Amino acid sequence: MNAEFIEALEQIAKEKSINTEVLLDAIEAALISAYKRNFGSSQNVSVNIDRISGEVKVFAKKKVVEEIENDFLEIGLEQARSISKKYDLGDIIDIEVTPKKFGRIAAQTAKQVVVQRIREAERGIIFEEFFSRQNDIATGIVQRVEKKNVMVEMGKIEAILAPNEQVPAEEYHFNDRIKVYVIEVKKTTKGPQVLISRTHPGLVKRLFEKEVPEIYEGVVEIKSISREPGSRTKIAVHSVDANVDPVGACVGPKGNRVQVIVDELRGEKIDIIKWNSDPVEYIAASLSPAKVLKVDVNEDEKAAKVIVPDYQLSLAIGKEGQNARLAAKLTGWKIDIKSESQSNA
Structure with missing residues (x-):
């Protein structure tokens, strides 16, 4: 690697909003593994990339000892002092052990790390973007159906509209533009997973x-x-x-x-x-479009008895009980609906 590599790395980091130092630290960590894999794993080594020239050097960390028991991890006091008079017993010193053919391995490893880190960074950016949009609406374009899941393109990511989040009567066709509710954003090994809903x-x-x-x-x-x-x-x-x-x-x-x-x-x-803060008024309104004659409430049981005109009973209850069911859910009250003639009987 050389100065041109450092310049290219800085340019990539700027374009992808990644810290250059983070990339270089990651490359150095990967080069340690590459060195141990190719040249022996017994040594305690560190790798340094010159931030200006791009030159890569490998250093073995050795402890200064009186008698050497492990050549990979120790160096004798006499040899250490031949490097520098300042060294004493117990010191840890760095000995350069850069192999001649390490440049090619370094270049390949650096490329792999940069590609991987860029991918991770992009996933991270997408995750943060969609995580901030949880519990909000977004617009997507229907792409395809996979095992009943509708895949919806939302910018740089495909979101999943699961079967239980699809409206039963709706059909979703290729290129349909739909508004969805972002219910959850998960981090996965394959990148962010966005779960959306139409229900x-x-x-x-x-x-x-x-x-x-x-x-x-x-x-x-x-x-x-x-x-x-x-x-x-x-x-x-x-x-x-x-x-x-x-x-x-x-x-x-x-x-x-x-x-x-x-x-x-x-x-x-x-x-x-x-x-309305008054439950009588609120419950009566909740049964719209039906007209209500009277509402009796039981505060302790949070239950209400509602009287409607005879001709409004079916409207108040709704088809298959839907209107009454939605009103009860809206207000949080149990609602019992009776017609005027039923209440007088």
Whole structure:
């Protein structure tokens, strides 16, 4: 290796945002292994790369002793003092033992280490980038399906949309552009692994934050979300400003804000409900679009009995109980729905 190698190394390190010294330290450590592998492993050696010239030297570390028992690890006092008068018994001195053919081995080893470290650094950069995006949304492009996993390209990495994170009714085709929720980023031996979701309630939350400025600015708060992916979502919102209607802000002019989110979720219905600290009002609102006549609450059991008009019973319960189920999950209350005639019977 030479000065040109050092210059090239510095250039690569700069381009890849890697510390040059870290690379050189790694090369030196690898050269120690290469030396022991090719020229004997019994010696205690160190390798030094000159930071300017690029010259590589191997030094055997030997202890100064009166009587030599191991030539690889020890040197006699007389021989040590022939190198320098300053040495005394017990000192550790470096003896250069650079083999003549070591240059070629050094060059090959250095190349391998640099390639490996660049790959590791790039993986590290990608990991940090996506780790910071955990619990956030990202846009990806569908590439292929492998064993029911949908592989989604997200910049420099392919993310995995596992079967349990896919919306049952959705189909994913090559080159489809989709928004996903980043649920986890893992470090693996093959590089970062990004796990994404189309079913997570956080996807709906982030979409609203993106489309509704009042939510992004903190004027309107998302208090709760309950979701059955691909079918229906209920979202409870609250305004910290009495002059701002939280439901109206989320719906947007002519319904355009919520429609963007519905389109992104491929037609999933969204009920936007005004959150209320009064459980009676909150539970009544949560059963939207059904109209509620009366709500009786049991604070101790956190259970509510809801009365609705006879003609609204099926709407309040919903298809296969979905509306009631989502309302219960949204509010955190057990909800028992009865029609007006049932309650009077």
